[in-house]
Amino acid sequence: MTKTIAILPGDGIGPEIVTEAVKVLETLRDKFSLAIHLESGLVGGAAIDATGSPLPPATLDLAKRADAVLLGAVGGPKWESLDISIRPEKGLLGLRSELKLFANLRPVVLFPELASASTLKPEVVAGLDILIVRELTGDIYFGQPRGIRTLETGEKQGINTLVYTESEIERIARVAFASAEQRQKKLCSVDKANVLEATELWRQVVTRVSRDYPTVQLTHMYVDNAAMQLVRAPKQFDVIVTTNMFGDILSDLASQLTGSIGMLPSASLDANNKGMYEPIHGSAPDIAGQNLANPLATILSVAMLLRYSLNRVDLATAIERAVRQVLQAGLRTRDILGDGQYTVVTTREMGDAVVAQLRAQ
Ligand SMILES: NC(=O)C1=CN([C@@H]2O[C@H](COP(=O)(O)OP(=O)(O)OC[C@H]3O[C@@H](n4cnc5c(N)ncnc54)[C@H](O)[C@@H]3O)[C@@H](O)[C@H]2O)C=CC1
Ligand SMILES: CC(C)CC(=O)C(=O)O
Numbered sequence: 001m002t003k004t005i006a007i008l009p010g011d012g013i014g015p016e017i018v019t020e021a022v023k024v025l026e027t028l029r030d031k032f033s034l035a036i037h038l039e040s041g042l043v044g045g046a047a048i049d050a051t052g053s054p055l056p057p058a059t060l061d062l063a064k065r066a067d068a069v070l071l072g073a074v075g076g077p078k079w080e081s082l083d084i085s086i087r088p089e090k091g092l093l094g095l096r097s098e099l100k101l102f103a104n105l106r107p108v109v110l111f112p113e114l115a116s117a118s119t120l121k122p123e124v125v126a127g128l129d130i131l132i133v134r135e136l137t138g139d140i141y142f143g144q145p146r147g148i149r150t151l152e153t154g155e156k157q158g159i160n161t162l163v164y165t166e167s168e169i170e171r172i173a174r175v176a177f178a179s180a181e182q183r184q185k186k187l188c189s190v191d192k193a194n195v196l197e198a199t200e201l202w203r204q205v206v207t208r209v210s211r212d213y214p215t216v217q218l219t220h221m222y223v224d225n226a227a228m229q230l231v232r233a234p235k236q237f238d239v240i241v242t243t244n245m246f247g248d249i250l251s252d253l254a255s256q257l258t259g260s261i262g263m264l265p266s267a268s269l270d271a272n273n274k275g276m277y278e279p280i281h282g283s284a285p286d287i288a289g290q291n292l293a294n295p296l297a298t299i300l301s302v303a304m305l306l307r308y309s310l311n312r313v314d315l316a317t318a319i320e321r322a323v324r325q326v327l328q329a330g331l332r333t334r335d336i337l338g339d340g341q342y343t344v345v346t347t348r349e350m351g352d353a354v355v356a357q358l359r360a361q
């Protein structure tokens with residue numbers, strides 16, 4: 001049966017990188033007879049400009065009926081003067097909560113060809129393969145109360161609330177333990193249980209759930225130490241499970257171990273593996289519209305889409321192989337330049353090269 005994929009390019013570099021990822025999907029449709037139907041929608045600032053809302057009902061409806069969603073990125077300076085409750089980023093958070101995408105998988109994998117582009121020494125990152133499992137629909141990003149209010153003194157006060165319920169923690173813990181079972185059987189739960197009650201509960205629940213996964217070795221680490229350990233000795237980690245905000249921050253940090261934030265894809269899944277797929281980076285206003293952005297994180301997100309939502313591990317592997325071949329051939333967008341002689345390419349040229357490798361397979 002033909003699968004519908006919602007294509008939501010968003011803002012900034014979003015349309016540029018999604019164009020390249022769509023070329024990959026179209027190649028799979030045309031060459032490998034993948035039965036897909038692509039349907040585009042507006043989200044973020046582009047949607048605000050067209051409709052006044054960062055998540056118009058038509059987009060939410062498309063995302064809900066689609067079998068999977070591919071998203072670029074949202075946000076940018078153009079919309080920063082708007083009230084925070086109606087900014088582009090609210091469209092993204094709205095999609096995540098409306099679709100119940102509580103499990104965000106962020107693989108941090110170093111392609112061997114990019115070892116010299118890593119911020120760490122090649123020997124410290126060689127073979128790096130971490131999976132960050134980030135809770136995505138709770139925490140301070142969604143907690144109530146929130147807002148900016150004026151106190152009796154006339155002073156303003158900003159409020160955000162870190163909230164987690166046991167069931168929210170348990171379901172993300174189960175995703176993380178199940179992932180660890182399939183990998184090196186090591187799970188590190190990252191929290192701030194020494195000072196934050198919500199994450200003390202996190203630690204208690206993760207510990208309780210661990211009894212159902214006796215083959216997985218569970219450790220706990222405070223987030224400040226985890227940030228330090230990630231740049232000191234990242235290969236000590238296999239799977240990391242953490243809260244929404246800590247996962248957001250740690251994954252940007254970890255991206256530098258792989259050469260660039262332009263290399264990290266993600267899958268945001270609900271309880272039935274219905275998913276939204278997006279690079280972990282934002283709309284990169286500083287390079288938007290210049291054909292400079294690295295499209296590989298988005299193309300690798302298509303691979304995750306095929307693996308998790310369309311059950312086509314073969315095609316997911318084909319994309320990952322094509323990316324590897326392009327890097328082996330020495331092609332680099334400028335964010336992944338390391339030591340050596342490379343061919344510096346544009347966003348479009350990188351996408352074309354991946355498509356050419358796929359066609360040749
Ligand atoms: N998922 C999403 O849609 C996200 C949206 N944002 C939004 O994006 C806007 C910009 O946020 P920033 O903090 O600047 O983060 P950002 O991730 O957009 O950019 C940070 C830095 O990384 C570079 N970069 C990002 N993606 C790249 C790529 N594919 N290739 C090469 N270089 C790349 C940018 O040029 C910039 O120097 C804001 O409005 C923010 O709210 C931020 C993060 C995630
Ligand atoms: C709007 C932000 C929460 C998006 C982001 O930074 C992320 O999901 O990594």
Ligand SMILES: [Mg+2]
Pocket residue numbers: 248249252280
């Ligand atoms: Mg982020």
